[in-house]
Amino acid sequence: MTKEMSVAVTDGLVAKLGIEMEEVTAQRVSAVMPVAGNTQPDGFLHGGATCSLIETLASIGAAVVAGWPEKVVMGQAQSTSFLSTATSGSVRGVATPIRTGRTTHLWNVDVTDAETGKIVASGRVTMAVRERRS
Amino acid sequence: MTKEMSVAVTDGLVAKLGIEMEEVTAQRVSAVMPVAGNTQPDGFLHGGATCSLIETLASIGAAVVAGWPEKVVMGQAQSTSFLSTATSGSVRGVATPIRTGRTTHLWNVDVTDAETGKIVASGRVTMAVRERRS
Amino acid sequence: MTKEMSVAVTDGLVAKLGIEMEEVTAQRVSAVMPVAGNTQPDGFLHGGATCSLIETLASIGAAVVAGWPEKVVMGQAQSTSFLSTATSGSVRGVATPIRTGRTTHLWNVDVTDAETGKIVASGRVTMAVRERRS
């Protein structure tokens, strides 16, 4: 991750959710996110927070592979299965590319309990790659 | 929406995103969410914020239909297409039930630009309905 | 549906599944498909047959809107929920456009029991529109 990208992602929704990047390469992007503050009324991790972590990691992976900021990457679709719940601690998301074409990418993102490693969710994100309009 | 539910949803992720409920019935749940503060590095509405709005509305709809808090509703899957971008103002999400079975619901949620009405995203959420363990 | 398209779709997988087109316009594409012969080992309509009906209808709709055969339309993704089962008779699929952009479409396809009208499945198909290479 370039310094420019590093600064960019520490703003907006990512900061609000407390997502902290761990590893950023073209083959693997990982981050952790706390459960506290990202819950729904019954105290479980909000599925939307999980989707946000997934979208963030796939986007950063796509940005690295496509060459941001010259290229812009936009989420086109996300399809995620919620497999277990989390009520405390933090979760870890790991994004890996399934296919990185010139105009479209498909990334897989698995989310696990950061302490136990138990799978919490698994999602797929389709990213569109576009030229940046100056 | 009962007062109990109303209080419950104004905590956690929902509050953080600035989601404000508009209408809550068994047939239609709507809310608005600001774009500002929920963006990704290029200034567009973060897809994860959109997913969070979608998950929230489907969950509240399922809670109303199933009879929360006696029943607990949990997201099982979300599949969302991002159709256009938003960079300012706010977006409106409207959830409607496709099928509400005893143990599983499927809800559709369309997200539009709150000012222009242009479609921003369309998602499907599968919700599991469970008895609350005392 | 042009005569050319009409002939084209009566070949390959569509013929094998017994899909019979009913209505083809830019706003609505419908067809019926028999359950018999399209089942899985327990005698239920095979989910793959349902997906095939959904993919077919969305593709024909996209072809009509995009202007096939000058343009080629290719399925990019399908996301379908199976909501009830069918063991006899036939099912009807109805495709309607959610968004038809220049290079990408999103179509919704609902599948119902052709006799009772009960919903059997609901799916979303993302179609890519490309120029035909001569």
Added chain:
Amino acid sequence: MTKEMSVAVTDGLVAKLGIEMEEVTAQRVSAVMPVAGNTQPDGFLHGGATCSLIETLASIGAAVVAGWPEKVVMGQAQSTSFLSTATSGSVRGVATPIRTGRTTHLWNVDVTDAETGKIVASGRVTMAVRERRS
């Protein structure tokens, strides 16, 4: 795969598509399917055939793990990305479990060109496991 299951899957849609099972274990289910006869009007492998292969493999995997025929497994949802096209030869699908719970499974199925190994599609199938009603 038990002999009973082996006989069962050689009927209905599976036979029509020419799907031939290769390996069936609780950890991996694979099969090949010819492109010829399973195409859409432009001569490409029909996305519905791809979905059918994916649904079949996930279902057989779920049936093996859950203990068919005492248990019945039903597809609840499929979400598939079509990543490249195939116009001849055959494709291979390989299903692997992501999570196999008591009442719900999530399976991943990758489809590749059987000759070149190039990825054609990648899908997720959610399976519901139920007791068989006598």
